[in-house]
Amino acid sequence: MAEEEAQEQPSPAAPRPVRCIVKLGGAAITNKGELESINEESLRSACAQLRQAMSESDGDGAPGKVLGMDWSKRHGDPADPAVDAEWIAGIAGLGLDTNFIVVHGAGSFGHFQASRSGVHKGGLHSTLVKAGFVATRISVTSLNQEIVRALAREGIPSVGMSPFACGWSTKQRKVASANSSQIIESLHAGFVPVLHGDAVLDELLDCTILSGDVIIRHLAQLLSPKYVVFLTDVHGVYDRPPTDPNAVLLKEIEVDDNGSWSVVKPALLQCNNKGVEISVAAHDTTGGMETKILEAAVIAKLGIDVYITKAGTEHSLRALKGDVSTDSEDWLGTIIRSSK
Numbered sequence: 226m227a228e229e230e231a232q233e234q235p236s237p238a239a240p241r242p243v244r245c246i247v248k249l250g251g252a253a254i255t256n257k258g259e260l261e262s263i264n265e266e267s268l269r270s271a272c273a274q275l276r277q278a279m280s281e282s283d284g285d286g287a288p289g290k291v292l293g294m295d296w297s298k299r300h301g302d303p304a305d306p307a308v309d310a311e312w313i314a315g316i317a318g319l320g321l322d323t324n325f326i327v328v329h330g331a332g333s334f335g336h337f338q339a340s341r342s343g344v345h346k347g348g349l350h351s352t353l354v355k356a357g358f359v360a361t362r363i364s365v366t367s368l369n370q371e372i373v374r375a376l377a378r379e380g381i382p383s384v385g386m387s388p389f390a391c392g393w394s395t396k397q398r399k400v401a402s403a404n405s406s407q408i409i410e411s412l413h414a415g416f417v418p419v420l421h422g423d424a425v426l427d428e429l430l431d432c433t434i435l436s437g438d439v440i441i442r443h444l445a446q447l448l449s450p451k452y453v454v455f456l457t458d459v460h461g462v463y464d465r466p467p468t469d470p471n472a473v474l475l476k477e478i479e480v481d482d483n484g485s486w487s488v489v490k491p492a493l494l495q496c497n498n499k500g501v502e503i504s505v506a507a508h509d510t511t512g513g514m515e516t517k518i519l520e521a522a523v524i525a526k527l528g529i530d531v532y533i534t535k536a537g538t539e540h541s542l543r544a545l546k547g548d549v550s551t552d553s554e555d556w557l558g559t560i561i562r563s564s565k
């Protein structure tokens with residue numbers, strides 16, 4: 226079955242166009258080489274920037290009071306996160322445009338468990354794969370909980386949603402069924418859904434790993450956001466792995482009707498889908514930057530601009546605000562857009 230024909234459960238009509246779907250890349254919000262380690266500073270700054278992007282004030286006035294929504298005790302924190310009178314006095318309104326969807330990757334959560342057991346290749350009859358499926362979900366859902374809490378501390382009314390638990394499944398790794406009604410209803414109610422790459426059931430392989438990048442493409446096809454942002458640990462797509470000192474940042478990529486793409490900026494770099502060299506970490510089960518570019522190209526073909534940039538920079542804040550155009554010479558990142 227083609228991915229575009231994935232079976233949708235009946236869903237309520239979306240209230241107004243989603244403003245932005247954002248991927249918090251695992252390479253940015255976790256320390257990818259260290260098992261189950263969150264990059265706290267990067268996560269905090271991504272959540273603070275999301276709040277700024279959602280803020281309904283123009284940014285020149287005083288920043289609105291943050292009404293923290295994580296009322297649970299944190300590990301090692303002796304204080305009770307009490308809801309005091311000052312908090313209650315400030316609850317007139319959130320002052321946020323919450324019409325965003327957040328999807329995060331697994332980074333150093335989930336990929337290790339999945340690659341060790343081969344969950345991405347399927348075969349649930351194997352006890353190792355079955356155990357790996359369980360272990361992968363424990364790991365990635367614990368990261369989801371931490372991300373929801375970090376967003377809540379910024380006063381963003383976020384709710385975690387696991388694709389597996391919401392009935393998402395695949396056929397030969399392509400989305401076959403994706404229940405989006407809960408996502409749409411949550412947006413309706415003013416929540417920010419926070420999904421993640423997940424281990425899911427697959428009609429042909431028994432199980433596989435569904436990447437956050439693929440989830441974003443599916444949601445973009447369904448909900449037509451104004452723009453899509455991928456935040457990661459590098460400034461964008463380069464002509465070769467950015468560890469190479471001669472790597473050149475591809476600032477603008479154009480996607481034609483057939484889905485093939487070519488580099489528009491820098492103009493002298495005559496390169497297309499076949500000319501870019503990409504490396505993928507050995508334990509990465511979902512294809513790394515290669516998958517991201519492929520999915521981004523499908524989204525751009527729909528006429529939705531995609532921005533790939535580095536988390537925690539002035540460039541990521543501009544991308545989250547949608548304040549980027551092909552004339553933005555001072556913006557560091559990759560814009561992927563339709564040629565039309």
Ligand SMILES: Nc1ncnc2c1ncn2[C@@H]1O[C@H](COP(=O)(O)OP(=O)(O)OP(=O)(O)O)[C@@H](O)[C@H]1O
Pocket residue numbers: 249250251252253329330331332333437456457458459461462463464465466467468501502503504505511512513514517
């Ligand atoms: N040609 C390339 N251009 C840009 N990045 C590349 C390239 N080749 C390899 N990479 C690597 O891709 C990585 C980003 O892709 P990756 O899929 O790991 O990001 P992510 O979405 O943040 O992580 P996750 O998939 O865990 O959510 C970077 O760390 C970078 O070093």
Ligand SMILES: C=C(C)CCOP(=O)(O)O
Pocket residue numbers: 251329330331332334335336339361365421422423424434435436437438510511
């Ligand atoms: C490994 C798991 C569980 C999900 C992978 O999602 P991604 O990091 O977005 O590719």
